Amino acid sequence: MKAVTLSLALLMGVAVAPAAWSLELPAPAVAREQLSAAGISAEPVTVLEPHLARKGRMPEVRYVGFPANAALAQWLGADWNAAGRELELRALDGFVSRIPVERFAQHRAWLMIAREDGKPFQVDNHLQGEKQVPLGPFYLVWDNRRSKALQAEGGALWPYQVAAVSSGPSSTKALLPGDMAKRYGAAADLARTHCLSCHRIRGYGGDKMPLDLDVAVKGFDAAAWRRWLLTPSAVRPGTTMPALAEGRPDAERAAIARQLYDYLHALPPR
């Protein structure tokens, strides 16, 4: 009986191996059937779309998708969000978002599969100067209409083209070796939010532009570093590296750049 249950679960694509904690997501149409069998249905939700931000103002867009917490519990098992874990979302192009699971308790999120108005499921990405970027198969969005803090963050933790998810131990140990947590904990969080979806620190992070920031930082003085982070397209026209935290005041952005610079220099060589 047990064996039958297991193979049925495998056939249905249900995550049965918490040891790996990793799952290639089913196609949205398949996900719709799977999840609705578990009582989870796709719903329309309006968000302020950070990828369409112009001078800090974001238009409303209405998407259709699954409540993230319910879908993730279904896919990864009930303890996907156990304390201290991190959710990793991997996109078709290698972009990786690592998000502490606590964030999913603080803010509501959805895994979107379509626009509600039936238009193509794509968005212009003003932050990266890319047009008509496909968002599917899954696009993680946050309930940012009532949260100024989420609005100020922009699109850093809104990964699209999400094709696989996994839940694993937090990257904190890798990012903050020895006793660095106290002094540099906030800086490591900033790196996680703003940089590690594309780059790495001590091997931790994304593959969109595989570059170890703790090594790369050595080629910059503080002023050149700030200029690159705050105005990448002025330094290198046509670059797809987004400017750091565009929705925030310049003084704050410069302070973040400085914090990252000091933190990266403080990391011991591996």
Ligand code: HEC
């Ligand atoms: C959305 C992806 C993305 C994010 C997020 C991102 N970068 Fe980049 N970064 C790139 C790309 C792409 C390049 C290559 C730039 C080019 O050559 O046009 C790059 C290049 C770099 C370089 C090398 C520059 C050089 O002169 O070779 C550094 C250093 C860097 N990024 C630092 C950062 C830091 C620090 C952050 C966080 C504040 C960050 N990046 C966030 C995509 C990203």
